[in-house]
Each structure stands twice: as C-alpha cells, then as structure tokens.
Amino acid sequence: MSLQYLKEAVAVGDTEKLIRYVRLHLGDGNEAAGRKEIDKAWVEALKLLLDVPETDREFILKTLAERDAATLAHLFFHLHFYLVQRSGEWIHDGTL
Amino acid sequence: MTAHSDETKQLRPGLWETVNERYPGSMITKDDFVPLAPLRKPLSESRLTFVSSAGVQPKGTMPFDVVHPVGDYSFRRVPSTSNPSDLEIHQIKYPTHGAVNDLNVIFPIERWQELAAESVIGGLTPNFFSFIGYNMDPERLERTLAEDIAEAVVADGADVALLAPA
Numbered sequence: 001m002s003l004q005y006l007k008e009a010v011a012v013g014d015t016e017k018l019i020r021y022v023r024l025h026l027g028d029g030n031e032a033a034g035r036k037e038i039d040k041a042w043v044e045a046l047k048l049l050l051d052v053p054e055t056d057r058e059f060i061l062k063t064l065a066e067r068d069a070a071t072l073a074h075l076f077f078h079l080h081f082y083l084v085q086r087s088g089e090w091i092h093d094g095t096l
Numbered sequence: 097m098t099a100h101s102d103e104t105k106q107l108r109p110g111l112w113e114t115v116n117e118r119y120p121g122s123m124i125t126k127d128d129f130v131p132l133a134p135l136r137k138p139l140s141e142s143r144l145t146f147v148s149s150a151g152v153q154p155k156g157t158m159p160f161d162v163v164h165p166v167g168d169y170s171f172r173r174v175p176s177t178s179n180p181s182d183l184e185i186h187q188i189k190y191p192t193h194g195a196v197n198d199l200n201v202i203f204p205i206e207r208w209q210e211l212a213a214e215s216v217i218g219g220l221t222p223n224f225f226s227f228i229g230y231n232m233d234p235e236r237l238e239r240t241l242a243e244d245i246a247e248a249v250v251a252d253g254a255d256v257a258l259l260a261p262a
Contacts, residue, residue, distance in 0.1 A: 002233065003166055003232045003233035006166075074163075074164065092188035093191055
C-alpha cells in the first residue's frame with residue numbers, strides 16, 4: 001500500500017484499510033500472520049508483568065510527558081518488534 | 097513500487113498483480129523512463145559502483161529503520177575496501193540466513209574486489225551504496241533516496257553502476 005493510499009484511507013476514516021495495512025506490515029505481507037504477531041507482542045508484554053516486577057515508571061511517565069507523539073508512535077513500533085523478538089518466535093526472516 | 101506500462105517487459109508475468117493484491121494501492125504507472133546510459137569505455141577501464149537494496153551497512157552506523165511503517169529513505173555508504181566482517185545487515189523483509197553466513201550472496205563485495213584486482217573491471221568507487229527496499233512512498237523514494245544515491249554515485253566517479261534488488 002502506498003503512502004497516498006493510506007492517507008486517503010485516513011481522510012475518509014476507512015480504518016479497515018489502515019488495520020489491514022498494519023497487519024500486513026507486522027506480518028511481512030501476510031495479514032493473518034500479522035494479526036498473530038500483534039497478539040504475540042501483547043502476550044509477551046503481559047508475561048513480563050505478571051510477577052509485578054519493579055518498573056521504571058518515572059522513566060515511562062517522563063517519556064510520555066516530554067516526547068512528541070510521533071516519536072512515541074515510532075517507539076510503539078519498536079516495542080512491538082522488541083516484544084516479538086523476546087517471545088523467541090521470530091517470523092521476520094523474509095520467508096513468509 | 098513502480099509498474100512498467102509495457103507488460104512485455106516484465107520479468108515475472110503476474111508479479112504486479114500479486115504485489116497489488118498484497119499491498120493495494122502500491123502500484124504507480126510511470127511513462128517517463130530514463131534510458132539506459134551506454135558504456136563509454138571498456139569495462140576493464142571503467143570504475144564500477146554497486147547499489148543495493150539489501151540493507152547492508154558498516155557495523156556501528158545507525159541501523160536502517162526496519163520497523164517504521166512507511167519505510168526508511170536513507171542510504172549508507174559502504175567502503176568498497178570493506179571486509180564482510182566489517183558489515184552487517186539490517187533488514188527483515190527478505191531471507192537473510194544465507195547472507196549472514198556469506199554476505200557475498202546478496203552483496204558480493206569480495207567478488208567485486210577480486211574482479212578489480214584481476215583488472216576485469218577498471219576499479220571500484222571508494223564507496224558502494226545500500227538502502228532498504230521497504231518504502232511505501234514511491235514519490236519520496238524517487239525524489240529523495242534515488243536522487244541522493246545518484247548524486248553520491250556521480251561524486252564517487254562511477255563509470256558503471258550495478259543496481260541489485262534484494
């Protein structure tokens with residue numbers, strides 16, 4: 001999907017196209033795989049917090065308060081791949 | 097991604113349809129092709145450069161942004177004298193297993209060095225050039241990345257440029 005295609009979808013509020021694109025991106029061109037990848041990242045994030053470890057909330061709140069939204073959105077994509085990689089099930093070797 | 101209006105020039109018939117199904121709206125039609133430049137002197141006297149979308153870069157340089165949903169429009173200079181062990185790949189959209197074992201399968205830098213040493217080609221530009229092919233804005237790709245690389249290739253004194261998709 002081209003950037004123009006995505007911007008047109010934003011302009012008309014066609015979130016289905018946007019969601020499909022995100023799944024394709026995260027699933028390396030495979031929408032079903034992308035959906036699983038999103039779930040995998042959330043499961044991994046949840047697993048890391050189940051024992052309620054001490055976390056650096058000061059860092060989190062400071063980052064959220066001080067960084068611009070685009071940087072945080074970019075971080076969100078980084079975190080997705082970080083968590084997927086941590087899960088040990090890495091599909092992003094280009095073989096899909 | 098760019099579609100050629102002349103279907104007979106497709107290397108893989110049906111490729112564009114497949115791409116368009118996976119990535120709707122990614123296709124654009126271009127009619128203003130730049131003709132291939134003829135070789136002005138023998139290859140054995142020509143300085144060669146290599147331009148690749150393999151996402152190869154010197155270790156320690158800023159990794160290509162492989163997670164960005166719209167792509168990365170920067171390129172890296174790869175010194176043509178590099179040893180493969182000086183380089184790494186940042187790319188998640190093509191199989192990299194083989195390239196990690198032997199970079200030459202995707203970025204044949206040692207082969208170019210050998211061909212230059214054997215005078216099969218006249219020499220190598222000081223740098224080769226690499227970027228990642230995952231870019232969702234074809235116009236920006238052409239306007240910035242392609243132009244930037246073209247300028248860098250000219251500045252490096254290339255007589256021949258070999259372009260290789262990953």
